[in-house]
Structures are given as C-alpha cells and as structure tokens.
Amino acid sequence: MKFLSRPCLFFAGALLLAAPLFAQTATTPATGTQAEIAAHARKAQEYLREKKPELAIPELEAWVKLDPQNVDVQANLGVLLFFRGNYAGALPHLRQAVALQPGLAKIQGLLGITERNTGDLAAARIDMEAAFPLITETKFKTQLGLSLIELYSATGELDKAAATVAELRRNDPENVEVLYAAYRIHSDLAAESIVSLSLVDPDSPQMHQVMAHEETREGKTNEAIAEYRKAIALDPKLPGVHFELAELLNTSSDPKLKQEAIAEYEEALKQNPGDEKSLERIGDAAAAKNDWTQAKPAYEKAVALRPDDAEANFGLAKTYIALDQKDKALPLLEHVVQVDPTNATAHYRLSTLFREQGNAEQAKAELEQFQKYRQMKDKLRAMYKELQIQPDQIRDDPKDDASLPKN
Template sequence: MPSKAVLFAVILCSAAPVFSIGQTPANKQEEINQHLRLAQQYLHGQRPDLAIPELKAVVALDPENADAQGNLGVLLFFRNDYAGAVPHLRAATRLQPNLWKIQGLLGLAELRTNDVRTGQQDLEAAFPHLTEEKFKFEAGRALLDSYTATGDLEKAATIASALLASDPTNTAMLYTAYHLYSDLSDKAMITMALTAPNSAQMHQLMARELARHSDDTAAIANYREALQLDPKLSGIHTELGTLLFNSSEENLRAQAEGEFKAAILANPDDEKAQLMLGIIAAKRGDYKAAYDSESRALNLQPDDSDAMLELAKVLVSMHQDDKAQQLLERAVEIDPTNYVTHYRLAALYRRQGQMEKANAEVAAYKKYKDMTDKLEKIFHDMRVASNQKNADASDVPE
C-alpha cells in the first residue's frame, strides 16, 4: 500500500483555488470557497477525517471540481475506503486526464475492489508517467502481481524489467524477475514439446537446456540433430560454435571456427560469430584477421564491452596502447563488473607510470574477481546438488 508520504504528493488543492464565478451563483461559490478553506485548514492540521466532509460538500455543490474530487478520492483511499475513493478518483482523471498519480491510485483502488481489468488499464496508463520512485515501485508491483495472478506472464516480466531498471539491486524484485522468467521459459518449453516435439527448434531448445546443465555431449548431439532438420535455423551455428569453442576436447574446439563461419554466411550481421572468429584468429597469432573481425563486431554492437575488451587485447599486441586504453576505459564504464577489463587497464596504466590509476584498477580487479569466484562456487554447488538429487531419484525402485 502506498505510504502516507505519498498522500501529500498527490493532494491537488492549491493555497488559493481559482474558480469560474460565471459558472455558479455568487452565494453558491461562496459556500464552495468556505468548504475549501476549511478542508485546507484541516489538511494542514493533519486532520483528514475533518477535511473529508468538507470536500464531500464541495463535490456535491460542484461535481466538476477536479481538485476537490481528486483530494477526496485520495483521502478516502488512505482510509482504506477504496470503493468510496474510486468514483472521485475517476472523476478527477476524467476532468484532468494528466493526473498520473491520481490515476495510479485509481488503478490501485480498483484492484482492491476486485475490478481487475479496469485497475490494470488505469495502472498501465499511469505507470510510464510516474516519476516519484517509491510510488512508481508500489504501483508497478501491484500491476505485476495482478498480471501474475491472471496468467499474463509476458506483461508481468515487462513491468519487472522496468522496475529493475530503476532499482537494479532490489533483491525482492530480482527474485520476482527470476521466478517470472523461469516460468516463462517452462511455459515455452512445455508448449513447444506439446505442439512440435520433433521440430528443429525443439532440439535447439533441448540443446540449450542440456548445455546449461553442463551435459555438453548431449547438447552437441541435439544441435546437430536440429541442423539436420533445418540447416538455416536462426542462431544455431553460433550457439553450437560457442559450445564447441569452450569444450575441453581439442578435436571439438577445432570444429568451432567452421560453425562461426557458417553463421556469418547465414547472417553477416551476427555480431557474436564475428567476435568469436576474431578471438580464434588472435589465439593463433593472426592479429590482422582478429582486428578485422572484432572491429566488425564492434561496429555491429558499439556498446558490447566484451568486443571492446577483445579488440583492446589485439591492439596491445599490435602496440597500439592508446587506442586499447580508450576501449578498455569505455568497457569499464559499460560493465564495471568484468574483472579482466580492470586487470588489462591496470597493466596499461602501470606501463604509463600512472600508478594511482593502476592501483585503483587492481583493487577493482580483486573485488570483482572475488565476487565472480563466489558466484561460480554457488552455481557449482547448485549443479552438484541437482546432479546428486537426480542420481538419488534414479536409484529409487519402480
């Protein structure tokens, strides 16, 4: 529920309301003004219970008063009288459509009175325009929960992404996003298995899942099966090439370059394949070919920090430290968590005698290297536990 602080952010009454005398008789206008003055007095005195009757009197006399309708709706909302708040909040947004906080409260009130569809519509309209972070988060969270309850996982995931963009380290939202994306993945997998169990895409999906669980042999077999079914399957050569490139078996690693070349033939704008071809060329000391491929990759994706790092490594080998430094500094800005980039940048600074900068990069390297090592241990332990659980299950007699 929005905090009390939000109340004063959405109150609309001004210190000196302006009214059109020509629209109401003078004595009626005087009565309205008197009620408004009392309402403002009570609000300033933190007595919303006394302000509510005054605002009710105003809207009874002048239903087209957007300020009074909005304020009355807000006060009733924060008294948990959602059913009572809805008509006044709705009237305010009808009279003044750009009252985004009021429309956000209207959506919340509608959800809490089980008018789910209308509540979603009002929150959808208001959410992109909300600027107060705390209220935006609460409105977005309510919309996300509503989507989840109605099974609109795609819409829920969109809201989760928007909330994480403004608060990337919110652990509750990170877990919610993880849960949503896992559910979406499971839903897509089940639908694929039911509708196209023998398709190339199903084998590609199985390959990705198997690779994620470190079953590389089965993953490679499924990628190859997918290619037999559809040689033009989007992205498959790059996915298979990456798996082969990272294999512990030399004969499999040797096959990776062919897959990346096939990917480029299918799609010259495959940035990942271009980058991987550059990395392979650099490994065998062909820095010109590496520079060409990695430069193309960076042109395709100018903010790819991995491409910047790899191209910087090639530039260092070509004795172009200044250009390499520019790329590494930009890469650190884009992805400060990549410890390899910090290490490489520290080496360049040290070579230039910039020891203060070098020491700062070494500290960053140690910090993010430690974080990465801990994260890898967590994932390793999770995989071991999962494999043990599966082994135990297989031992259970049927």
C-alpha cells in the same frame, strides 16, 4: 503471480502533491457556508503539518460533504484513506476526483490500485492502463506497473506483461522487484512456447533446438550437444544453431571438441557474415594459443561490426598489447570500462598501462575499480556455483584469471 511484497507507502508524499493541496478553499458549495469550509480547511492543514493524518481525515470528510465538487479535497482525502489501509473508504473519493478532473494521472493510478485491492479487477485494469503511460515518477510508475503485470499474469496475457516489464526495466533497471518480475514473466513465456511448439511439431528442428537449451540449462551438456546435432541434421541452415552448438562445445577442455567448436563458428559465419560473436570467438581461440596475428583480424572485424561490444574491444586491446601496440590498446580499454564498468580485468589492464605511462593517479583509480569488481565477481562465482552454473560464464576473461592478483 505476486510481485508486490510491501505496501507502497513511499508514494504518499508524491501523491498528496498530485493535486495542489487545498489550492482552492471552496468551489461555490451548494450547502454549508464559506466560514465552515474555511474552518475545516484550516484544521486539516494544521493536522497535516503536524503529521497527524488520523485527525486530518475527519476534517476533510466534513469539508467534502460541504463541497463535494472540490477536486483537491476529494483527491487528498482518497489518498489519506488509502494509506491508512481503508481502501473501501478511499474508493469513492478517488473516483470522484478522477471524474471531476480526468488528467490526474497519479490519482487515477492510485484509483486503479485501490480497485484491485477491493476486488474490482476490470475497473482496476482500465484505470491502471490509462494512467501507466502518463506517470513519470519512477517509484510510482514501478509500483503501478508491477500491479498491472500481476493482472496480466492472472489472465495469461504474458505478451502484455512482458511489454510492461520491459518498460519498467528501462525506467528502473536496478529495482530487484522489477528484475524478479522480468525473470518470472520470461520464464513463463518460455514454458508456454515449449508447450506450444511440442503440440505443433514435436520433431521439428526448432523443437530439438529448444530441448538443447533446456538440457544446457540443467547442466546436461552431452544431451544438449546431441539435441543440437539432431536439429542441424534436420535443418543445417537453422538460424543460430551452429553458434549455439559452438558455444557449448567451446566450454569443453577437450582439444578435439574445441576444434569442432571453431568449425561451427566458421559455419555460422558462412551463413551470416555479420555474426560478430562468432568472429569474436575465433579471435578468442587464436588468442588462447598466443596466435595474435590470427586473432587481430577476427577481433578487428568484430569491433567494426559492433563498436560497443565490450568483449570484442577487450580482445582487440589484448591483442594490441601482445603485439606491443599499447597506444592502440589504451583507448579500447577506456571504451570497454565505459560500456561495461564491471569488467574487472579491463580495469586491471588499464591500471597497468597508466602505471607504465607514469600516470600514478589514474593507475591507482583503475586498480581500486579492479579490486571492487573482482570481489563482486568472486561472490557471483560462488553463488553461481551453488546453482550449478559453470564459473566460466561469469568471467571477464577466463584466460587472464590465472595471471591476475588475488584479493
């Protein structure tokens, strides 16, 4: 599984600073003279200042022969050779630098990548695993982590790959390579789990639940509902199954199936009174009928259980607006856009409330945010439609869409 799409050239500057560049001009060399070393050092630094690494490399090579115990020279020569694509040439210098000063995390990380590029996968893994937790610079940590994930994936160690990609997502959450790696790893984990489950117990309620997930993913709603019902028949208390079936039934436009969905949400709540999402959906169902007195307690309980759930807060805010309690709605909407800035409908509602209060400046700002995220949502809807994913799944609030202005 390949995650690296281009050379990590953006690390060159950072790595050259990992060991202080030419912080020492000599380390009591066994051969040569201080004058020779000083001459090579002077020329190397001059060429680097002029951004002529191809001329600096021979000077560093001459210097390192005279002073092989100089950590800075070994490290920087290794770095320059690496970014020239000379991995075999870089390898001994990076190894020597790490051997002389084991605390050079960036250099050890680069050594691991070099070893991977030269085919020494066992050594690459040791060095990358040692360096990865110590790296704080985001771009290098991401590149090193992706390299490490590639090694784990090749050996089928998906649990370690998943742990590594989780750390990368915390450190670099908007990196598309990291997001793609997460998608691939978790897809592979899911596939592996399905195979294992089918071998252990192909007619277990869990297997039917998994098959329902797969049927749903492929857009086979009726087949998925049938699998959920088989799972429930085998184990009515199977964790999550009533909520999952309710979610699927709730996508239907058939009033009968909608009502069945409510019954499944209520069953989920019987098994788990702390099921905040089922409470939220019951609130949504009441709100869809403009039954705000029924929606209110459901949303209030949901928000009490999970104060940072943007959807529950938004549902309660709408309820307060419908009940003419707009003073209670305003802080909830402000919290919604803080937790989920992409909620276009919440920005629109905020804009309306600010305008009613005479706060033209904030009303304008929220309207601009609404337009920005509405355009983004429309693009996502078009893309998801091509993937045969139901548009309802990316709506901020499907029931409000018809009443909002179009771009």
